[in-house]
Amino acid sequence: MRVPLNDLQRACHRDGDAIAAAMARVVARGRVLFGPETAAFEAAFAAYCGTSHCLGVGNGTDALELALRALGVGPGDEVVTVANGGFYATTAILAVGARPRFADIDPGTLTLSPVALAGALTPRTRAIIVTHLYGRLADMDGVLDAAGTIPVIEDCAQAHGAQRRGRRAGAFGAIGCFSFYPTKNLGALGDAGAVVTSDAALADRLGALRQYGWGDKYVVARAGGRNSRMDEIQAAVLTLRLPALDDANARRRAIIARYHAAVPAPVPDWASPVGLDDVAHLAVVRSPDRARLAAALARAGVDTAIHYPVPDHHQPALRPLLAGPVSLPVTEQATAQILTLPCFPEMTEDEVVHVAAALADVWVHPA
Structure with missing residues (x-):
């Protein structure tokens, strides 16, 4: 799949x-x-x-x-x-x-x-x-x-x-x-x-x-x-x-909840939704070895992306306009770790189960 x-x-x-x-x-x-x-x-x-x-x-x-x-x-x-x-x-x-x-x-x-x-x-x-x-x-x-x-x-x-x-x-x-x-x-x-x-x-x-x-x-x-x-x-x-927006948002939250439930302890460092103050536009996980995680999910047939790979202060077009060095340690660490998983209201149950299982398998077998 x-x-x-x-x-x-x-x-x-x-x-x-x-x-x-x-x-x-x-x-x-x-x-x-x-x-x-x-x-x-x-x-x-x-x-x-x-x-x-x-x-x-x-x-x-x-x-x-x-x-x-x-x-x-x-x-x-x-x-x-x-x-x-x-x-x-x-x-x-x-x-x-x-x-x-x-x-x-x-x-x-x-x-x-x-x-x-x-x-x-x-x-x-x-x-x-x-x-x-x-x-x-x-x-x-x-x-x-x-x-x-x-x-x-x-x-x-x-x-x-x-x-x-x-x-x-x-x-x-x-x-x-x-x-x-x-x-x-x-x-x-x-x-x-x-x-x-x-x-x-x-x-x-x-x-x-x-x-x-x-x-x-x-x-x-x-x-x-x-x-x-x-x-x-x-x-x-x-x-x-x-x-239909509120129902679609609820579906997005439910999908991410399934991903959370599938990953055994210790739970990875998720950028996770909490209640109604998050409409789960993107399902974003953080990993210190993002490339390995993305490659493993790709082998399992799960598409991923990075939102967003380059922080603004590192964009080539902006650097000449900056007054001096910009120190954003939390931003830079997060940008190097984030990975986006599939999450949209029209996902089938089989697809949600497949992504959750693939994610759990990657965390259990990290090599």
Whole structure:
């Protein structure tokens, strides 16, 4: 048996008839941008997240860039973030002309450490981007306490539906940013994203900035605008998939629980989900001998990947822009050890059993 890391074809086949009907509805209406499908999704997703406003945009990285622009971040400013999130936040920071300042991560959750955040803040810090990595909410209480009056942007690209004490990802900070890339817990048929906020003034700025900075049509009222819009077909697909999100997240958590149960003591150092504050976007295990583990799983027919193999401060394109050496020991250790296993709602029981058995066998027979 070969178990893929993900298989988008299964979700497309499952939703095929509903997607075809949604696309036909858009085509029949003849309105492909800023129509009723987008309005319906924005209202539904804002309600789901527990925020007052949602604005659809082109993708998750655009969402982060627009969030920074809405907060007035620009050249000469610093934005604190983590270096193990795949360079997406860093891309947005650089796009607005600001500089990333990296803080280390918590060794247990692999998300932003509030203690490290407090030590990374400077008088030039204009915003903080906290990434809810692998589906797990960061320590938002600690992050917000450390941030003080500095606005916090949540990168929720991997955490659709994660919640703590009744509050969902995206509703903690000033702005929440989502990607609906097809592999996400809530995925579109292509690129799409959204920003959510409960601040009416920020929502107004974001609405203008996603369309050239327009106030009235063709009247550029705000500097820094760009073209980043969610189309009607993607909005329709997301609306039809949103009601199944919580069940799909529960399935993801159940899969990882099976992996945990299959591995005998001593349990390996998992980056593990805990309750509803983790939606198990990725099943990530840590091993001091990742190459051996990946090779053994490959022989068993289990696909794996690394999310993400190169920390941002080691990326060749960024190194010339850094002011000096960056010390992130926890980030660097984790980056060298992480390995992603298959975990998606459409996995069959046979596939889950096979991955769990292969993982257990590797840990029992490490040679």
